[in-house]
Amino acid sequence: MEESTLWWLITGAAVIAELLTGTFYLLMLAIGLAAGAIAAHAGAPTAVQLVLAALVGTAAVVACHLVRKRRPPSQPATSNRDVNLDVGESVSVEQWSPDGTAQVKYRGAQWTVVLRPGNAPSPGTYRVAEVIGNRLLVDKL
Incomplete structure (x- = not known):
């Protein structure tokens, strides 16, 4: 052979x-093996x-590693619009509970809404910034 x-x-x-x-x-290692075959x-x-x-x-692996290292890190899935289509959608909050949460109807179901730190609870429209389990983390619009 x-x-x-x-x-x-x-x-x-x-x-x-x-x-x-x-x-x-x-x-990348297969590219090196192909180079051996060509030789x-x-x-x-x-x-x-x-x-x-x-x-x-080795050069292909190092080049691949350097290219991946230069890319910005991806967002976590909980706040990445590419993974979770709820991020960026708006919800209407009518009343906040004393514990800083609210119940809203969103996509045909009841959701618990939590304010992102630094926002004051007031009725109005909010943008979903992150989905954490069955809670929506929101920012005021």
């Missing part, structure tokens, strides 16, 4: 492992194939 065939089989196994586990870094096709000695695969795979 040709060396390049072995490289391609190992590359395929790394891609399959990445698909099963969702580990993006395995895909085998070019007729490079085994030592050069191994070194090239290691260097390309």
Whole structure:
């Protein structure tokens, strides 16, 4: 069996492992393995194939890590509009309880509304800032 065939089989196994586990870094290592296969096709000695695969795979993993590190951190799911469509919606509060909560009808159900710290409880329209369990954390509009 040709060396390049072995490289391609190992590359395929790394891609399959990445698909099963969702580990993006395995895909970067598969790029390094593909570089080893290309080197085998070019007729490079085994030592050069191994070194090239290691260097390309390592460079791809480091580049992926640096790109991910530079991205701003995502919001928690409780306040992320992409995850929770209730965030940003408005609710109407008619009366606040002495404990700082209120009951509102929202989406056909009763919800407990809690004011975000720094807001004064007063009747009116509020924007949902976060959903914490079965409570809506709101800001005054």
